[in-house]
Amino acid sequence: MISLTARRYDTQQPVRLRIDRGVIQTLDAIPDQGDLPDDLPWLAPGLIDLQVNGYDGISFNSPSLSPDQVRQVSLAMDAHGVTRYCPTVTTAPWEVLAHAMTTIAHAIRTLPEVADRVLGIHLEGPYLCSDDGPRGAHPAAHIRPPDWDHFQRLQHLADGQIRIVTLAPEYDKVPEFIRRAVGQGVLVAIGHTNANSQQIRAAVDAGARLSTHLGNGAHRQLPRHPNYIWDQLAEDRLVASLIVDGHHLPPAVVKSFLRAKGPTRCILISDITSMAGKPPGKYESANSGEIEILEDGRMVLAGQRHLLAGAALPITAGVANVLRYTEYDLQVAVDLASVGPAHLIGTEPVRLQVGVPADLTLLRLSTADPVASIHVVATFVKGCLVSGRIPG
Ligand SMILES: [Zn+2]
Incomplete structure (x- = not known):
């Protein structure tokens, strides 16, 4: 089982995600009360x-x-x-x-x-x-x-x-x-x-x-x-x-x-x-x-x-x-x-919701404005971490 905290790429909402048996099991919104790390990665589809x-x-x-x-x-x-x-x-x-x-x-x-x-x-x-x-x-x-x-x-x-x-x-x-x-x-x-x-x-x-x-x-x-x-x-x-x-x-x-x-x-x-x-x-x-x-x-x-x-x-x-x-x-x-x-x-896109296969990526944007680069923090294929690491 993998669990991590990230910010949704679409709604910008911080979420706690749990992946098990290849699919997103839970995806719970976390209230943003200013106590989350500034560099929370973005959670996006693969x-x-x-x-x-x-x-x-x-x-x-x-x-x-x-x-x-x-x-x-x-x-x-x-x-x-x-x-x-x-x-x-x-x-x-x-x-x-x-x-x-x-x-x-x-x-x-x-x-x-x-x-x-x-x-x-x-x-x-x-x-x-x-x-x-x-x-x-x-x-x-x-x-x-x-x-x-x-x-x-x-x-x-x-x-x-x-x-x-x-x-x-x-x-x-x-x-x-x-x-x-x-x-x-x-x-x-x-x-x-x-x-x-x-x-x-x-x-x-x-x-x-x-x-x-x-x-x-x-x-x-x-x-x-x-x-x-x-x-x-x-x-x-x-x-x-x-x-x-x-x-x-x-x-x-x-x-x-x-x-x-x-x-x-x-x-x-x-x-x-x-x-x-x-x-x-x-x-x-x-x-x-x-x-x-x-x-x-x-x-x-x-x-x-x-x-x-x-x-x-x-x-x-x-x-x-x-x-x-x-x-x-x-x-x-x-x-x-x-x-x-x-x-x-004609393939099903990955939606960030419970029950979908976890083909996902965690991204960080450079802090430069406008954004100059995107860094891939981690990649998951079918729920397995295949590259990078989960930020602690
Ligand atoms: Zn060509």
């Missing part, structure tokens, strides 16, 4: 990250990915308060995609730590736009139009574990592909695209529900209007995932996107790569050649500091940045990385 490409030298796109490496990445998420996530596999030759699908599916089947944490696979590509700009770092040679048989072969190898597919909807017959994927319970996302207004509308009519990292994986210059950013921003049936690491989107864009869509139509993702978790320095990356992690967490192509080579900061950085860049409070910022993604992918 965070959910729908886009994780790897961590600490392990890439889900590695041709030698092993089930144990899937386990290592899954456990590495604990320290960041992430209790559920989607291993994300990006555009690659067939053999690499097939290997990733079989390996991740095998890990989910055989390793309980993986099964507890993985919500399903996010397949980002290979059905993307091949133009420089929207293509991002996806290798042009392996980009291809959406192909239902190709996708079905991957889904079969993945034991049906592909839960999200990000695609560019400007190809022929995409609405049919989307309808079939949605029929299988797959969340279809628009991303790395050059689609026009009609193509975006057709994709949404067919069931696409997410814009993958809106504002990134895009041309450096766009016609002022119409363009695919406005079209997706204005489409209320699309939720936008945002990389709010402080580098991928400027603060004004984050604030404007959040206001335009509203916080219930946005979610945070980290989109971290295998270089995340490494200290600042230069590294050799399989996809992008030599890359450098700078002191501020920015990951760039070595010697070209203006060219981002991917994301390296965990989703907690996004939660802190939402507090810095916008007028939204901690509840909204945390929900963008927990309740929102849960709803989107």
Whole structure:
């Protein structure tokens, strides 16, 4: 049995919590009479990250990915308060995609730590736009139009574990592909695209529900209007995932996107790569050649500091940045990385109430105003303390 005292992230009410047999057994409000410690941690649902490409030298796109490496990445998420996530596999030759699908599916089947944490696979590509700009770092040679048989072969190898597919909807017959994927319970996302207004509308009519990292994986210059950013921003049936690491989107864009869509139509993702978790320095990356992690967490192509080579900061950085860049409070910022993604992918969000599975995190905000960082004090998966410690 675990018991602790914390402050609810949503109501700010101090509470005494008891966890036993994997679920919240009691959650009692404590009157705040000024005798509680100032640094009482915030009690929040475990965070959910729908886009994780790897961590600490392990890439889900590695041709030698092993089930144990899937386990290592899954456990590495604990320290960041992430209790559920989607291993994300990006555009690659067939053999690499097939290997990733079989390996991740095998890990989910055989390793309980993986099964507890993985919500399903996010397949980002290979059905993307091949133009420089929207293509991002996806290798042009392996980009291809959406192909239902190709996708079905991957889904079969993945034991049906592909839960999200990000695609560019400007190809022929995409609405049919989307309808079939949605029929299988797959969340279809628009991303790395050059689609026009009609193509975006057709994709949404067919069931696409997410814009993958809106504002990134895009041309450096766009016609002022119409363009695919406005079209997706204005489409209320699309939720936008945002990389709010402080580098991928400027603060004004984050604030404007959040206001335009509203916080219930946005979610945070980290989109971290295998270089995340490494200290600042230069590294050799399989996809992008030599890359450098700078002191501020920015990951760039070595010697070209203006060219981002991917994301390296965990989703907690996004939660802190939402507090810095916008007028939204901690509840909204945390929900963008927990309740929102849960709803989107169709899993039950963790509510702070008696009887729910204890996938929880304890957070401390830096005392700087605006909040500059979030520190994860402890993480619980299914009621077990998996990272950090319970403050005494
Ligand atoms: Zn991407």
